[in-house]
Every structure is written in structure tokens, then in C-alpha cells.
Amino acid sequence: MDVSRQRSAASGDTERGSGEAVERGPRARTKRLMLETATRLMQAGVTPSVSEVAEAAQVSRATAYRYFPSQAALVQAVVDEGLGPILTWKSTSADAERRVAELFDTAMPRIEAFEATFKAALKLSLDQWARRQAGTLGGEPAFTRGHRVDLLQQAIAPLKGHLPPREFKRLAQALSLIFGVEVLIVLKDIWGLDSRGTRSVAQWAAGVLVRAAMADSAIGGEMTPSAG
Incomplete structure (x- = not known):
């Protein structure tokens, strides 16, 4: 985005x-x-x-x-207006798992508040993809998305230098699957969870991913993840 x-x-x-x-x-x-x-x-x-x-x-x-x-x-x-404070998110923690949790705590309520806006933006992205596939998009400027890439890489920044570059990138990519309006589509629309349940599952999954990445690289002893 x-x-x-x-x-x-x-x-x-x-x-x-x-x-x-x-x-x-x-x-x-x-x-x-x-x-x-x-x-x-x-x-x-x-x-x-x-x-x-x-x-x-x-x-x-x-x-x-x-x-x-x-x-x-x-x-x-x-979309930029809707994201608001998410775009200026910062953390002073040196703990990657805690930072990811803080980012999700900041982002999830805002994403839910502007859920319809972000879904409308997603619809435009999908419509443009369909027209591009059909060869009917023409010279219309593409609607691009991508704020989550920078935000998630910033959240797991303490792992840079501890994870190999490929694994660092893979962790950010995995986290991107549960960060954004798409997680609402899956957990609220498909699974029928309420806001609290949606945030709980997303936070749990994020923590699991961070801990798994650290364990895979055997850095759990070097950087102890948060208890949350």
C-alpha cells in the first residue's frame, strides 16, 4: 500500500x-x-x-x-488515512516477539475500525488483477500494497544478524499472512470469530512463528522470547 x-x-x-x-x-x-x-x-x-x-x-x-x-x-x-498511527508505529523493545505483539496490538483495532475501507481497497486490487489477466486493464495505474512489509521487518529487526537473511525474510513473509485485512476475512468472515477471538488467534500465531524461527536457527538461548 x-x-x-x-x-x-x-x-x-x-x-x-x-x-x-x-x-x-x-x-x-x-x-x-x-x-x-x-x-x-x-x-x-x-x-x-x-x-x-x-x-x-x-x-x-x-x-x-x-x-x-x-x-x-x-x-x-x-488507505493511508485509514492506517493512521500504524504507519508511524515504533517500539523501544529489543525483544522481537514483544515487538511483534506490540505491532499487532496497535494495528488490529485500527484495521477492524476501517475494515470496510480496507476490503474495498482489496477489491480494487483483485479487480485490477482480473483485468490485467484478461488484458483489459490498459494504462490504468496499478493500486499497490506493501506497508506490511516494512512494518513487519521493523518489528522483527532485533533478529537481524541472528537469523540468516533468507530466514529473516521468510519470517516476515509468514507474519504477513496474518497481518492485515485478510486475517479478518479468514477469522471473522469464514470462522465467525468476534474481534477478541480474531486478535487472540492472530497474536498467538505471530508468537508461534517468531519462536519457531528462533528455534530453527538455535538462537533461543541467545535471545529469550517474551512470555507473552
């Missing part, structure tokens, strides 16, 4: 604060209106086009496309 942040071209609409560019003025308000409108539509289960968001937000299509030149750019921006 790599998101391209579009900045206002007018310097008068941008101020500096805390080291980051902060958009101000009418253009920023229009962009915010479009993001809020798109989020509302996606939370209702719709994967809107730029034109549909423009109509719902009562702005011109030309204006809408200046901010979001494609459906993929729009959906990526909405």
Missing part, C-alpha cells in the same frame, strides 16, 4: 510545522473534503472512482483529478 502524497502547488497553501509540510487554505480543504467523502463511501463498502467522489463531494471532476489523477491514487490516499 505505498501512498504518494500530493502536495499543493501553491506555496501559500503550505506551511512548515514539526519538520513536515502542512497544507493550508482552500486547496487543502478541498482535498480534505474529497478524502473524507471517499472514506465515507469506502466505509459503506463502495470502491469509488474519482468521478464518483467528485460528484458526492460536489466538486468538479477537473478539480478532483488534479488532486487524484487515478482511482488507484485516490484509494491509496484513503
